[in-house]
Amino acid sequence: MCGIVGYIGNKQAYPVMIKGLHRLEYRGYDSAGVAMINDDGELNVYKKKGKVTELENFAKVQDISGTIGIGHTRWATHGEPNDVNSHPHYSQSGDLVMIHNGIIENYASLKEGLIKRGHTFRTQTDTEVLIHLIEDIKKSESMKTGHAVLAALNKVIGAYAIVVLDKNDPNTLIAAKKGSPMVIGIGDDEFFIASDASPIVEYTKNVVYLEDEQVAIVRRGEEVKLRTIKDKEIPLYVHELEMELEAIEKGGYEHFMLKEIYEQPRSVKDSMRGRLNAAEGKVQLGGIVDHLGKFKNAKRIMIIACGTSWHAGLVAEYIFEEYARIPVEVEYASEFRYRNPIIYPDDVVIAISQSGETADTLAAIELAKSKGATIIGVCNVVGSSIPRASHAGSYTHAGPEIGVASTKAFTAQVTVLTLMALHVAHAKGTIAESRYRQLLYELESIPNKIEEVLKQNDLIKEIANIYKDARNALYLGRGYTFPVALEGALKLKEISYIHAEGYPAAEMKHGPIALIDEEMPVFVIATKGLNYEKVVSNIQEVKARKGKIIAVVTHGDKDVKGMADHVIEIPETDESLVPLVSVIPWQLLSYHIAVMRGCNVDQPRNLAKSVTVE
Numbered sequence: 031m032c033g034i035v036g037y038i039g040n041k042q043a044y045p046v047m048i049k050g051l052h053r054l055e056y057r058g059y060d061s062a063g064v065a066m067i068n069d070d071g072e073l074n075v076y077k078k079k080g081k082v083t084e085l086e087n088f089a090k091v092q093d094i095s096g097t098i099g100i101g102h103t104r105w106a107t108h109g110e111p112n113d114v115n116s117h118p119h120y121s122q123s124g125d126l127v128m129i130h131n132g133i134i135e136n137y138a139s140l141k142e143g144l145i146k147r148g149h150t151f152r153t154q155t156d157t158e159v160l161i162h163l164i165e166d167i168k169k170s171e172s173m174k175t176g177h178a179v180l181a182a183l184n185k186v187i188g189a190y191a192i193v194v195l196d197k198n199d200p201n202t203l204i205a206a207k208k209g210s211p212m213v214i215g216i217g218d219d220e221f222f223i224a225s226d227a228s229p230i231v232e233y234t235k236n237v238v239y240l241e242d243e244q245v246a247i248v249r250r251g252e253e254v255k256l257r258t259i260k261d262k263e264i265p266l267y268v269h270e271l272e273m274e275l276e277a278i279e280k281g282g283y284e285h286f287m288l289k290e291i292y293e294q295p296r297s298v299k300d301s302m303r304g305r306l307n308a309a310e311g312k313v314q315l316g317g318i319v320d321h322l323g324k325f326k327n328a329k330r331i332m333i334i335a336c337g338t339s340w341h342a343g344l345v346a347e348y349i350f351e352e353y354a355r356i357p358v359e360v361e362y363a364s365e366f367r368y369r370n371p372i373i374y375p376d377d378v379v380i381a382i383s384q385s386g387e388t389a390d391t392l393a394a395i396e397l398a399k400s401k402g403a404t405i406i407g408v409c410n411v412v413g414s415s416i417p418r419a420s421h422a423g424s425y426t427h428a429g430p431e432i433g434v435a436s437t438k439a440f441t442a443q444v445t446v447l448t449l450m451a452l453h454v455a456h457a458k459g460t461i462a463e464s465r466y467r468q469l470l471y472e473l474e475s476i477p478n479k480i481e482e483v484l485k486q487n488d489l490i491k492e493i494a495n496i497y498k499d500a501r502n503a504l505y506l507g508r509g510y511t512f513p514v515a516l517e518g519a520l521k522l523k524e525i526s527y528i529h530a531e532g533y534p535a536a537e538m539k540h541g542p543i544a545l546i547d548e549e550m551p552v553f554v555i556a557t558k559g560l561n562y563e564k565v566v567s568n569i570q571e572v573k574a575r576k577g578k579i580i581a582v583v584t585h586g587d588k589d590v591k592g593m594a595d596h597v598i599e600i601p602e603t604d605e606s607l608v609p610l611v612s613v614i615p616w617q618l619l620s621y622h623i624a625v626m627r628g629c630n631v632d633q634p635r636n637l638a639k640s641v642t643v644e
């Protein structure tokens with residue numbers, strides 16, 4: 031986590047960096063800091079605990095001039111979030127400052143060696159150790175050419191995206207990365223460095239994605255130079271950004287989360303664009319076409335992901351097993367990599383990630399790759415680490431997701447995974463042509479159906495008002511809607527801090543039923559389908575214990591309406607596609623509850639959007 035920015039050029043660095051830090055705040059907001067060198071060669075460093083606005087309030091009466099600078103927004107790992115532990119961190123002499131995203135795992139032993147060589151430390155952070163080490167090495171290696179930095183990085187175990195600024199050289203920034211993301215924007219006589227492209231897009235569309243163990247030497251008025259930490263020169267490969275500025279602004283909505291919920295008719299359509307032609311019975315997934323054989327021969331699919339992406343993986347499990355008839359295992363990336371999983375070379379591993387940067391998912395991919403499995407990435411952020419580490423894959427094309435609680439990324443993931451499963455099933459011949467076509471047509475209609483659900487916003491807001499003070503909540507679903515129950519509960523706890531659990535409806539009687547009383551709202555998906563009657567029985571079990579039922583039902587439903595306290599009707603769709611439509615009410619509900627409780631919806635406490643630490 032943590033967001034980093036750097037600027038060198040003709041503009042004042044501070045405004046560019048502050049704007050950039052606001053855009054990167056989704057990566058962490060425990061503290062923020064900046065460092066600039068002014069025209070008199072003075073290094074000014076300001077850091078403040080709390081959000082970027084705290085820093086701004088403090089810095090407005092300080093000297094913030096200078097055309098070179100670095101900035102940071104922190105998600106604390108080592109050392110509590112306070113002013114001192116905030117980045118940038120100083121070297122021993124105070125001449126070098128550095129910002130860092132990642133974790134230096136061997137910082138303790140490095141620190142010990144540095145203390146023996148006379149270094150003293152001001153903070154408890156791992157970052158400070160690295161900048162001291164760089165200064166130590168600077169005695170014998172050049173800073174300007176990046177060699178002092180690359181020599182230090184050879185001693186480091188862990189993950190980093192760093193930018194170093196040297197007070198004695200106001201024309202150079204040295205950046206490097208391993209494990210954590212970093213993008214360099216190339217403008218006219220100016221350069222931007224950031225954790226992702228959002229701070230860069232309004233200035234230039236030309237970017238360079240730094241690869242692991244690469245060091246960039248960014249000098250005023252010169253071309254960016256790249257070296258590996260083993261000192262091999264690397265040619266510069268400039269990409270053109272596809273992102274538009276509007277995509278990362280709120281566009282009139284009060285919060286990014288609400289904007290992103292409302293974007294779903296479009297984002298789901300975008301995730302299918304050029305890939306689905308129901309009339310011709312065609313699915314085209316260019317990214318995996320060369321690996322279709324692997325899917326066809328796979329005896330097993332393993333899905334690895336974290337958080338909401340893991341829930342999308344659970345939906346995919348149902349679809350792949352039902353239609354492609356391939357056994358699927360869905361694993362938390364963090365668990366998968368820390369046991370000794372059995373992975374066969376003919377396994378297909380699907381890694382799902384919105385950010386494409388989640389450290390545990392990346393590490394799990396490397397593990398599966400080392401055992402010879404084929405890795406298929408399903409990611410949203412183009413050019414991020416997971417797609418680059420995968421053999422093949424499909425982007426979800428949901429557009430930038432900025433609210434920390436994932437919404438449109440989930441529906442786009444489920445859409446792409448559904449297309450993938452149907453594509454494989456059709457290629458394998460495990461789905462009847464008529465059923466295949468029926469599902470393709472139905473998938474095409476999903477954006478309109480989501481649009482219909484969004485029209486229920488006022489009703490959902492009223493329901494939110496009734497249950498906003500609940501202390502606990504239970505979410506139930508069965509079959510395809512069980513993952514939606516998990517996702518609904520996650521959304522509520524993430525942003526409103528109400529304890530919530532998602533459960534398979536039938537499992538309720540093996541434990542959670544003991545919690546039910548008149549205080550307990552139970553959010554159930556009871557749409558028409560295979561398990562409908564069974565879910566209706568589960569609802570009755572709750573009602574018999576005076577629990578409150580808030581049910582998502584198929585339009586026109588009568589049975590549940592008669593017994594539930596509130597119903598939210600959604601358009602009828604195929605059972606396999608119900609997750610795409612039924613998740614919307616739970617997204618809106620948690621959004622409204624969180625707003626009513628005065629919570630920071632887009633930046634919930636302790637969370638970060640991109641979890642680049644293990």
Ligand code: G6P
Nearest residue numbers: 336337338339383384385388436
């Ligand atoms: C964090 C985010 C979640 C996200 C999870 C996995 O916890 O707050 O919204 O689902 O990471 O992230 P990924 O980018 O891999 O989907």
